[in-house]
Amino acid sequence: xxxxxxxxxxxxxxxxxxxxxxxxxxxxxxxxxxxxxxxxxxxxxxxxxxxxxxxxxxxxxxxxxxxxxxx
Numbered sequence: 001x002x003x004x005x006x007x008x009x010x011x012x013x014x015x016x017x018x019x020x021x022x023x024x025x026x027x028x029x030x031x032x033x034x035x036x037x038x039x040x041x042x043x044x045x046x047x048x049x050x051x052x053x054x055x056x057x058x059x060x061x062x063x064x065x066x067x068x069x070x071x
Contacts, residue, residue, distance in 0.1 A: 009036045010063055016070040019061060023070065027058065036063045 011017060015026050017040065024040035031037075042057045 006031055006034060011036075011038060011066060011069065017066045018068060018070055019066050024059070032062065037061070038063070038066065040066075 009029055011026055011029070013026050013028065017024060017026060017038075019040070022042045024042040026038050027041050028039040029036055038061050040059055040061055042059060
């Protein structure tokens with residue numbers, strides 16, 4: 001049997017993290033190609049004159065793309 005050893009995730013749900021491009025809160029995480037992938041809701045921006053569906057954007061980042069946790 002050929003199984004890959006997956007390290008535990010470095011980050012957890014509801015942690016505020018920073019990365020190139022912004023700050024966000026981890027909503028969910030899952031294993032992806034022997035690493036962890038995180039669904040991160042970027043911090044809300046103030047209202048603008050530009051039409052959009054909502055104030056937030058959710059992006060997917062691999063563990064290596066997250067620089068750290070904001071405490």
